[in-house]
Amino acid sequence: MQATDPGDVLDAAFVVVPAYNEARVIRDVVEGLATAFPNIVVVNDGSSDDTEEILRGTPAKVITHPLNLGQGAALQTGITFALKRGAAYVVTFDADGQHRVEDAVSAVRLLAAGGCDVVCGSRFLDTASNVPPMRKFLLKAAVAFANATSGAHMTDVHNGLRALNRKAASCLNISQSGMAHASEIISQLRKHDMAIREIPVRIVYTEYSMTKGQSSLNAINILFDLVIGRFLK
């Protein structure tokens, strides 16, 4: 089946960018996305810097959490907003500039071609992403955990670049406000039998994205959150 015109596909997509204190790079990220996507939603997660002010005058729609809640909560807010606005596809995209717009475009195109409900980016399918060794070890551990608990077959779960169709995005109800949401998203998608595909994406490890990214020690917190999450169900 011939996919719909690519231009239309991107018009029906909403890109959700969770941002916390990203004043330095957020404008470039939004402007980069705007070259391909008309609908950009930045969820300003209670930033204490001038992330919000910098976004005025950009094409982004801005939702501001009055308090900092965490990336998981910000994603859910953005997804809820996108669905309310009638998004056919929802793309999640990190605010620190580590993703490439062309990867987001190919994810949406692949999704629109049908055959799957979710397209996840994987840095491990890409040979040019230079993942630092310690980071690689922890990410692989997270992947093993998510696969074991959800029955998925992923190669990368903590990748901020995902594209979901409307059906898949509606399945999500992220309760892990912090970084444990990455595993939670996969398990919720699996629970609703959403077909997940991975595509290689390039992660640009800049000095900025490395300092903004999670500390490797946070892996312990994530594991703890996931275990506690079971008690709250």
Place this chain on the structure above:
Amino acid sequence: MTFKFFLIAVLIGFLFYLLLLPRLDTLRKGVIFLLVLTMLLFVIQPDWSTTVAHQVGVSRGVDLLFYLSHLLLFFVAFAYYLKFKKMEARLTKLVRQLALERAWTEP
């Protein structure tokens, strides 16, 4: 001897406070009441705690109380942690609702 009287006074004070607490269901009230009564008993007759300790294979009464109080405190801390997490989830919903209502779109 004086410390004993101090403890008894505090525990009895707590009992009265407990009876006056309005927002606590009868079951919880009952459990705490029994707990405080047991504590009172052990304060008045410390030897009884040793007798109980021997029954469960602990040599000294104070040791048994020490273990039990640790377990209790751990349980209380955990219960509060879960409560805190639930509160956080409610706060998240509230903040999200507020943020969505105030969302600004391009000029």
